[in-house]
Amino acid sequence: MAHEHPQHDPEHGHDHGQDPPSDIALRVKALESLLVEKGLVDPAALDAIVDHFETKVGPRNGARVVAKAWSDPAYRERLLADATAAIAELGFSGAQGEHMVAVENSATVHNLVVCTLCSCYPWPVLGLPPVWYKSPAYRSRAVIDPRGVLAEFGTELPAETEVRVWDSTAEIRYLVIPERPAGTEGLSEAALAGLVTRDGMIGTARL
Protein backbone atom coordinates (compact mmCIF):
# COMPACT_ATOMS: atom_id res chain seq x y z
CA MET A 1 0.00 0.00 0.00
CA ALA A 2 1.37 3.40 -0.93
CA HIS A 3 2.51 5.76 1.80
CA GLU A 4 2.53 9.46 1.36
CA HIS A 5 4.67 11.91 3.29
CA PRO A 6 4.37 14.81 3.63
CA GLN A 7 0.67 15.75 3.27
CA HIS A 8 1.31 18.44 0.71
CA ASP A 9 1.74 17.49 -2.87
CA PRO A 10 3.98 20.21 -4.28
CA GLU A 11 3.00 19.31 -7.83
CA HIS A 12 -0.62 20.28 -7.32
CA GLY A 13 -1.50 23.87 -6.61
CA HIS A 14 -5.19 23.02 -6.34
CA ASP A 15 -7.41 24.97 -4.02
CA HIS A 16 -8.63 22.84 -1.14
CA GLY A 17 -9.33 25.80 1.09
CA GLN A 18 -6.83 25.74 3.92
CA ASP A 19 -4.51 22.77 4.14
CA PRO A 20 -5.75 19.78 6.10
CA PRO A 21 -4.27 19.15 9.55
CA SER A 22 -0.80 17.69 9.22
CA ASP A 23 -1.82 14.50 11.00
CA ILE A 24 -4.69 13.56 8.72
CA ALA A 25 -2.86 10.76 6.90
CA LEU A 26 -1.94 9.26 10.29
CA ARG A 27 -5.52 9.58 11.54
CA VAL A 28 -6.80 7.79 8.44
CA LYS A 29 -4.21 5.05 8.82
CA ALA A 30 -5.16 4.59 12.48
CA LEU A 31 -8.84 4.43 11.59
CA GLU A 32 -8.23 1.82 8.90
CA SER A 33 -6.15 -0.30 11.33
CA LEU A 34 -8.93 -0.09 13.91
CA LEU A 35 -11.67 -1.04 11.43
CA VAL A 36 -9.60 -3.96 10.14
CA GLU A 37 -8.80 -5.12 13.69
CA LYS A 38 -12.51 -5.05 14.53
CA GLY A 39 -13.40 -6.97 11.37
CA LEU A 40 -15.49 -4.08 10.02
CA VAL A 41 -13.61 -3.70 6.74
CA ASP A 42 -11.37 -5.95 4.65
CA PRO A 43 -8.28 -4.02 3.46
CA ALA A 44 -8.30 -5.95 0.18
CA ALA A 45 -11.88 -4.77 -0.38
CA LEU A 46 -10.71 -1.20 0.18
CA ASP A 47 -8.02 -1.75 -2.48
CA ALA A 48 -10.71 -3.08 -4.84
CA ILE A 49 -12.91 -0.03 -4.23
CA VAL A 50 -10.02 2.33 -5.01
CA ASP A 51 -9.26 0.33 -8.15
CA HIS A 52 -12.91 0.53 -9.23
CA PHE A 53 -12.91 4.32 -9.03
CA GLU A 54 -9.45 4.78 -10.54
CA THR A 55 -9.76 2.33 -13.42
CA LYS A 56 -13.34 1.11 -14.05
CA VAL A 57 -15.44 4.27 -13.99
CA GLY A 58 -14.65 7.67 -15.43
CA PRO A 59 -15.68 10.10 -18.15
CA ARG A 60 -14.59 7.73 -20.93
CA ASN A 61 -17.72 5.70 -20.07
CA GLY A 62 -19.97 8.72 -20.50
CA ALA A 63 -18.11 9.63 -23.69
CA ARG A 64 -19.09 6.27 -25.19
CA VAL A 65 -22.74 6.95 -24.34
CA VAL A 66 -22.61 10.38 -25.97
CA ALA A 67 -20.79 9.13 -29.07
CA LYS A 68 -23.36 6.39 -29.54
CA ALA A 69 -26.19 8.89 -29.14
CA TRP A 70 -24.59 11.07 -31.84
CA SER A 71 -24.11 8.10 -34.18
CA ASP A 72 -27.29 6.13 -33.67
CA PRO A 73 -30.62 8.03 -33.75
CA ALA A 74 -32.54 5.09 -32.27
CA TYR A 75 -30.10 4.92 -29.35
CA ARG A 76 -30.43 8.69 -28.83
CA GLU A 77 -34.21 8.25 -28.59
CA ARG A 78 -33.81 5.46 -26.03
CA LEU A 79 -31.30 7.53 -24.05
CA LEU A 80 -33.65 10.51 -23.87
CA ALA A 81 -36.63 8.29 -22.97
CA ASP A 82 -34.92 6.06 -20.34
CA ALA A 83 -31.30 6.97 -19.75
CA THR A 84 -30.74 4.34 -17.05
CA ALA A 85 -31.68 1.51 -19.41
CA ALA A 86 -29.88 2.99 -22.43
CA ILE A 87 -26.67 3.50 -20.44
CA ALA A 88 -26.92 -0.05 -19.09
CA GLU A 89 -26.93 -1.30 -22.70
CA LEU A 90 -23.27 -0.24 -22.80
CA GLY A 91 -22.54 -2.00 -19.51
CA PHE A 92 -22.54 1.07 -17.23
CA SER A 93 -24.76 0.95 -14.17
CA GLY A 94 -24.79 0.96 -10.41
CA ALA A 95 -24.09 3.16 -7.42
CA GLN A 96 -24.92 6.83 -8.03
CA GLY A 97 -26.27 5.98 -11.47
CA GLU A 98 -29.41 4.10 -10.46
CA HIS A 99 -31.75 6.75 -11.86
CA MET A 100 -30.21 8.51 -14.84
CA VAL A 101 -31.65 11.35 -16.92
CA ALA A 102 -29.93 12.56 -20.11
CA VAL A 103 -30.41 16.20 -21.10
CA GLU A 104 -29.46 17.31 -24.57
CA ASN A 105 -27.80 20.55 -25.63
CA SER A 106 -28.89 22.18 -28.88
CA ALA A 107 -28.37 25.40 -30.79
CA THR A 108 -30.86 27.07 -28.45
CA VAL A 109 -30.54 25.22 -25.11
CA HIS A 110 -27.51 24.67 -22.87
CA ASN A 111 -27.69 22.37 -19.83
CA LEU A 112 -25.56 22.60 -16.67
CA VAL A 113 -25.53 20.11 -13.77
CA VAL A 114 -24.78 20.87 -10.11
CA CYS A 115 -25.51 19.52 -6.64
CA THR A 116 -25.92 22.55 -4.37
CA LEU A 117 -26.52 20.51 -1.19
CA CYS A 118 -23.54 18.13 -1.39
CA SER A 119 -21.73 16.69 -4.42
CA CYS A 120 -24.05 14.20 -6.17
CA TYR A 121 -22.51 13.02 -9.44
CA PRO A 122 -23.18 10.12 -11.86
CA TRP A 123 -20.36 7.75 -10.89
CA PRO A 124 -20.90 4.96 -13.49
CA VAL A 125 -20.57 7.35 -16.45
CA LEU A 126 -18.32 10.13 -15.09
CA GLY A 127 -16.42 8.54 -12.17
CA LEU A 128 -15.73 10.73 -9.13
CA PRO A 129 -16.21 14.49 -9.42
CA PRO A 130 -13.35 16.97 -9.74
CA VAL A 131 -12.55 19.20 -6.75
CA TRP A 132 -14.15 22.26 -8.35
CA TYR A 133 -17.50 20.45 -8.76
CA LYS A 134 -17.54 19.83 -4.98
CA SER A 135 -16.37 23.34 -4.11
CA PRO A 136 -18.53 25.94 -2.36
CA ALA A 137 -17.82 28.29 -5.27
CA TYR A 138 -19.43 26.03 -7.87
CA ARG A 139 -22.25 24.76 -5.65
CA SER A 140 -23.28 28.28 -4.64
CA ARG A 141 -22.93 30.01 -8.00
CA ALA A 142 -24.11 27.50 -10.62
CA VAL A 143 -27.78 28.10 -9.84
CA ILE A 144 -27.74 31.91 -9.49
CA ASP A 145 -25.05 32.81 -12.03
CA PRO A 146 -24.66 29.95 -14.52
CA ARG A 147 -23.48 32.27 -17.28
CA GLY A 148 -20.78 33.70 -15.02
CA VAL A 149 -19.65 30.19 -14.10
CA LEU A 150 -19.57 29.18 -17.76
CA ALA A 151 -17.56 32.28 -18.62
CA GLU A 152 -15.00 31.35 -15.96
CA PHE A 153 -14.61 28.03 -17.76
CA GLY A 154 -14.09 29.95 -21.00
CA THR A 155 -17.53 28.96 -22.28
CA GLU A 156 -19.35 31.90 -23.84
CA LEU A 157 -22.92 31.26 -24.90
CA PRO A 158 -24.87 33.26 -27.47
CA ALA A 159 -27.20 35.67 -25.65
CA GLU A 160 -30.27 33.93 -27.10
CA THR A 161 -29.26 30.49 -25.78
CA GLU A 162 -31.45 29.32 -22.92
CA VAL A 163 -29.55 28.00 -19.88
CA ARG A 164 -31.13 25.11 -18.01
CA VAL A 165 -29.54 24.21 -14.66
CA TRP A 166 -30.22 20.84 -13.01
CA ASP A 167 -29.72 20.76 -9.21
CA SER A 168 -29.34 17.08 -8.19
CA THR A 169 -31.35 17.16 -4.97
CA ALA A 170 -32.55 13.50 -5.07
CA GLU A 171 -31.06 10.26 -6.41
CA ILE A 172 -31.70 11.28 -10.03
CA ARG A 173 -28.35 11.82 -11.77
CA TYR A 174 -27.93 13.94 -14.89
CA LEU A 175 -25.75 13.48 -17.95
CA VAL A 176 -25.47 16.32 -20.47
CA ILE A 177 -25.36 15.26 -24.12
CA PRO A 178 -23.22 17.97 -25.71
CA GLU A 179 -23.84 19.19 -29.25
CA ARG A 180 -21.92 17.19 -31.80
CA PRO A 181 -19.08 19.36 -33.13
CA ALA A 182 -19.34 20.50 -36.74
CA GLY A 183 -17.21 18.69 -39.30
CA THR A 184 -17.32 15.30 -37.56
CA GLU A 185 -19.71 13.60 -39.98
CA GLY A 186 -17.27 10.96 -41.16
CA LEU A 187 -15.91 9.97 -37.76
CA SER A 188 -16.37 6.55 -36.19
CA GLU A 189 -18.09 6.17 -32.83
CA ALA A 190 -14.71 5.53 -31.18
CA ALA A 191 -13.23 8.67 -32.72
CA LEU A 192 -16.27 10.68 -31.66
CA ALA A 193 -15.93 9.40 -28.08
CA GLY A 194 -12.42 10.85 -28.07
CA LEU A 195 -13.90 14.32 -28.58
CA VAL A 196 -16.25 14.16 -25.59
CA THR A 197 -14.93 15.73 -22.39
CA ARG A 198 -15.95 15.40 -18.75
CA ASP A 199 -16.77 19.12 -18.56
CA GLY A 200 -18.88 18.79 -21.71
CA MET A 201 -20.99 16.16 -19.94
CA ILE A 202 -21.35 18.33 -16.79
CA GLY A 203 -22.18 21.29 -18.99
CA THR A 204 -19.39 23.69 -18.05
CA ALA A 205 -17.88 23.32 -21.53
CA ARG A 206 -19.08 23.13 -25.12
CA LEU A 207 -17.25 20.86 -27.52
Next chain:
Amino acid sequence: MNSVHDMGGMHGLGSLAPEPDEPVFHHDWERRVHAMVIASPTRGNIDAGRHQRELIPGADYLRMSYYEKWLTGLCAMLVKGGAVTAEELASGRADPAAAKATPRLRPEMVTPALSTGGSYQREVAAQPAFQVGNRVRAVNINPTGHTRLPRYVRGRSGVIERAHGAHVFPDVHAHGGGEDPRHLYTVRFSARELWGPEAREGDSVSLDLWEPYLERA
Protein backbone atom coordinates in the same frame (compact mmCIF):
# COMPACT_ATOMS: atom_id res chain seq x y z
CA MET B 1 -31.47 22.13 8.49
CA ASN B 2 -30.47 25.63 7.46
CA SER B 3 -26.74 25.03 7.68
CA VAL B 4 -24.00 26.24 5.39
CA HIS B 5 -24.18 23.09 3.23
CA ASP B 6 -27.35 24.58 1.69
CA MET B 7 -25.34 27.09 -0.33
CA GLY B 8 -27.25 27.48 -3.61
CA GLY B 9 -27.38 31.18 -4.49
CA MET B 10 -24.83 32.38 -1.93
CA HIS B 11 -22.15 34.89 -2.89
CA GLY B 12 -18.57 35.18 -1.73
CA LEU B 13 -17.60 31.50 -1.54
CA GLY B 14 -14.48 31.70 -3.65
CA SER B 15 -13.33 31.05 -7.19
CA LEU B 16 -13.65 27.90 -9.25
CA ALA B 17 -9.96 27.12 -9.89
CA PRO B 18 -10.36 24.06 -12.15
CA GLU B 19 -7.20 21.93 -12.14
CA PRO B 20 -5.97 20.63 -15.52
CA ASP B 21 -5.56 16.83 -15.71
CA GLU B 22 -6.81 16.42 -12.17
CA PRO B 23 -6.17 12.93 -10.69
CA VAL B 24 -9.06 10.93 -9.22
CA PHE B 25 -7.49 11.33 -5.75
CA HIS B 26 -4.79 13.77 -4.65
CA HIS B 27 -3.48 11.84 -1.63
CA ASP B 28 -3.40 8.22 -0.63
CA TRP B 29 -5.39 8.98 2.53
CA GLU B 30 -8.22 10.28 0.33
CA ARG B 31 -8.33 6.88 -1.42
CA ARG B 32 -8.62 5.11 1.92
CA VAL B 33 -11.29 7.48 3.28
CA HIS B 34 -13.40 7.10 0.15
CA ALA B 35 -13.06 3.31 0.25
CA MET B 36 -13.81 3.09 3.98
CA VAL B 37 -17.00 5.13 3.53
CA ILE B 38 -18.13 2.74 0.77
CA ALA B 39 -17.19 -0.42 2.71
CA SER B 40 -18.30 0.70 6.17
CA PRO B 41 -21.35 -0.88 7.83
CA THR B 42 -22.75 2.67 8.04
CA ARG B 43 -23.12 2.90 4.23
CA GLY B 44 -26.58 1.33 4.32
CA ASN B 45 -28.22 4.72 4.88
CA ILE B 46 -26.90 7.31 2.43
CA ASP B 47 -29.28 9.95 3.78
CA ALA B 48 -27.96 9.57 7.35
CA GLY B 49 -24.42 9.90 5.95
CA ARG B 50 -25.31 13.12 4.15
CA HIS B 51 -26.98 14.50 7.25
CA GLN B 52 -23.94 13.65 9.38
CA ARG B 53 -21.78 15.85 7.14
CA GLU B 54 -24.35 18.66 7.38
CA LEU B 55 -23.92 18.53 11.16
CA ILE B 56 -20.27 19.63 10.83
CA PRO B 57 -20.22 23.20 12.25
CA GLY B 58 -20.40 25.76 9.45
CA ALA B 59 -16.95 27.30 9.91
CA ASP B 60 -15.35 23.83 9.90
CA TYR B 61 -17.46 22.74 6.93
CA LEU B 62 -16.09 25.61 4.84
CA ARG B 63 -12.51 25.11 6.04
CA MET B 64 -12.35 21.34 5.54
CA SER B 65 -11.49 19.66 2.25
CA TYR B 66 -14.08 17.29 0.82
CA TYR B 67 -12.47 14.11 2.14
CA GLU B 68 -11.89 15.65 5.58
CA LYS B 69 -15.65 16.10 5.74
CA TRP B 70 -16.10 12.47 4.68
CA LEU B 71 -13.64 11.33 7.37
CA THR B 72 -15.36 13.42 10.03
CA GLY B 73 -18.78 12.12 9.03
CA LEU B 74 -17.58 8.51 8.88
CA CYS B 75 -16.09 8.61 12.39
CA ALA B 76 -19.28 10.13 13.80
CA MET B 77 -21.46 7.55 12.04
CA LEU B 78 -19.33 4.65 13.28
CA VAL B 79 -19.69 5.80 16.88
CA LYS B 80 -23.37 6.68 16.52
CA GLY B 81 -24.13 3.27 15.00
CA GLY B 82 -22.24 1.47 17.75
CA ALA B 83 -19.69 -0.11 15.39
CA VAL B 84 -16.82 1.66 17.18
CA THR B 85 -16.67 3.31 20.60
CA ALA B 86 -15.35 6.81 21.18
CA GLU B 87 -12.57 5.28 23.30
CA GLU B 88 -11.53 2.96 20.47
CA LEU B 89 -11.53 5.87 18.02
CA ALA B 90 -9.35 7.95 20.36
CA SER B 91 -6.89 5.15 21.16
CA GLY B 92 -6.87 3.47 17.74
CA ARG B 93 -7.08 0.10 19.54
CA ALA B 94 -10.02 -2.28 19.54
CA ASP B 95 -11.56 -3.09 22.89
CA PRO B 96 -10.25 -6.65 23.48
CA ALA B 97 -13.61 -7.63 24.99
CA ALA B 98 -15.56 -6.63 21.85
CA ALA B 99 -16.66 -9.36 19.43
CA LYS B 100 -14.98 -9.32 16.03
CA ALA B 101 -17.31 -8.43 13.15
CA THR B 102 -17.37 -9.83 9.61
CA PRO B 103 -16.66 -7.29 6.84
CA ARG B 104 -19.77 -6.37 4.84
CA LEU B 105 -17.84 -6.25 1.54
CA ARG B 106 -15.41 -8.96 0.41
CA PRO B 107 -12.95 -7.95 -2.34
CA GLU B 108 -14.70 -10.03 -4.99
CA MET B 109 -18.03 -8.38 -4.13
CA VAL B 110 -16.82 -4.82 -4.72
CA THR B 111 -17.27 -4.38 -8.46
CA PRO B 112 -20.54 -6.36 -8.62
CA ALA B 113 -21.92 -4.33 -5.70
CA LEU B 114 -20.84 -0.96 -7.11
CA SER B 115 -22.09 -1.92 -10.59
CA THR B 116 -25.49 -2.92 -9.24
CA GLY B 117 -26.17 -0.14 -6.77
CA GLY B 118 -29.66 -0.07 -5.35
CA SER B 119 -32.78 1.57 -6.71
CA TYR B 120 -34.36 4.25 -4.50
CA GLN B 121 -37.73 3.85 -6.22
CA ARG B 122 -40.49 2.02 -4.32
CA GLU B 123 -44.00 0.85 -5.15
CA VAL B 124 -46.62 2.72 -3.15
CA ALA B 125 -50.41 2.57 -3.07
CA ALA B 126 -50.83 6.35 -3.02
CA GLN B 127 -51.52 7.99 -6.37
CA PRO B 128 -49.30 10.95 -7.25
CA ALA B 129 -50.88 14.27 -6.25
CA PHE B 130 -49.36 16.11 -9.22
CA GLN B 131 -48.93 15.50 -12.92
CA VAL B 132 -46.51 16.83 -15.48
CA GLY B 133 -47.52 20.39 -16.34
CA ASN B 134 -49.08 21.22 -12.96
CA ARG B 135 -48.02 24.48 -11.32
CA VAL B 136 -46.73 23.94 -7.80
CA ARG B 137 -45.16 25.97 -5.01
CA ALA B 138 -42.36 24.71 -2.77
CA VAL B 139 -43.49 24.90 0.83
CA ASN B 140 -41.81 27.25 3.27
CA ILE B 141 -40.42 24.92 5.91
CA ASN B 142 -37.34 25.21 8.10
CA PRO B 143 -36.79 21.78 9.62
CA THR B 144 -33.87 21.40 12.03
CA GLY B 145 -33.24 17.88 10.72
CA HIS B 146 -32.28 16.62 7.25
CA THR B 147 -34.09 17.90 4.17
CA ARG B 148 -33.31 18.04 0.46
CA LEU B 149 -35.45 21.14 -0.10
CA PRO B 150 -32.94 23.96 -0.54
CA ARG B 151 -33.74 27.35 0.93
CA TYR B 152 -33.47 29.07 -2.43
CA VAL B 153 -36.69 27.47 -3.75
CA ARG B 154 -38.85 27.59 -0.61
CA GLY B 155 -41.99 29.61 -1.29
CA ARG B 156 -41.23 29.75 -5.05
CA SER B 157 -43.49 28.47 -7.79
CA GLY B 158 -42.58 26.19 -10.65
CA VAL B 159 -43.92 23.56 -13.02
CA ILE B 160 -43.78 19.77 -12.72
CA GLU B 161 -41.64 18.61 -15.58
CA ARG B 162 -41.09 14.91 -14.83
CA ALA B 163 -42.66 12.40 -12.45
CA HIS B 164 -40.36 9.69 -11.10
CA GLY B 165 -42.71 7.52 -9.06
CA ALA B 166 -42.15 7.18 -5.31
CA HIS B 167 -38.61 7.33 -3.91
CA VAL B 168 -37.15 6.87 -0.42
CA PHE B 169 -37.84 10.12 1.48
CA PRO B 170 -34.59 11.48 2.94
CA ASP B 171 -36.20 13.72 5.57
CA VAL B 172 -37.49 10.61 7.38
CA HIS B 173 -34.93 8.00 6.27
CA ALA B 174 -31.95 10.05 7.49
CA HIS B 175 -33.32 9.95 11.01
CA GLY B 176 -33.98 6.23 11.22
CA GLY B 177 -37.70 6.53 10.52
CA GLY B 178 -37.70 3.99 7.70
CA GLU B 179 -37.87 4.67 3.97
CA ASP B 180 -41.31 6.36 3.94
CA PRO B 181 -41.33 6.51 0.10
CA ARG B 182 -43.04 9.57 -1.42
CA HIS B 183 -43.69 10.63 -4.99
CA LEU B 184 -40.76 12.48 -6.51
CA TYR B 185 -40.92 15.09 -9.27
CA THR B 186 -38.55 17.24 -11.26
CA VAL B 187 -39.80 20.79 -10.83
CA ARG B 188 -38.67 23.58 -13.11
CA PHE B 189 -38.41 27.12 -11.71
CA SER B 190 -37.76 30.13 -13.90
CA ALA B 191 -34.55 31.96 -13.02
CA ARG B 192 -36.61 35.15 -12.59
CA GLU B 193 -38.91 33.47 -10.08
CA LEU B 194 -35.87 32.44 -8.04
CA TRP B 195 -33.55 35.41 -8.44
CA GLY B 196 -35.67 38.36 -9.53
CA PRO B 197 -35.81 40.61 -12.57
CA GLU B 198 -32.03 40.67 -13.05
CA ALA B 199 -32.08 37.02 -14.10
CA ARG B 200 -32.29 36.27 -17.79
CA GLU B 201 -35.75 35.62 -19.21
CA GLY B 202 -36.03 31.99 -20.27
CA ASP B 203 -33.27 30.57 -18.06
CA SER B 204 -34.39 28.03 -15.47
CA VAL B 205 -33.31 25.78 -12.62
CA SER B 206 -34.83 22.32 -12.16
CA LEU B 207 -34.75 20.38 -8.86
CA ASP B 208 -35.94 16.94 -7.82
CA LEU B 209 -38.50 17.46 -5.06
CA TRP B 210 -40.64 15.03 -3.06
CA GLU B 211 -44.38 15.53 -2.75
CA PRO B 212 -44.31 16.74 0.89
CA TYR B 213 -42.17 19.68 -0.33
CA LEU B 214 -44.89 20.81 -2.76
CA GLU B 215 -48.33 22.36 -2.76
CA ARG B 216 -50.58 23.30 -5.65
CA ALA B 217 -49.93 26.86 -6.83
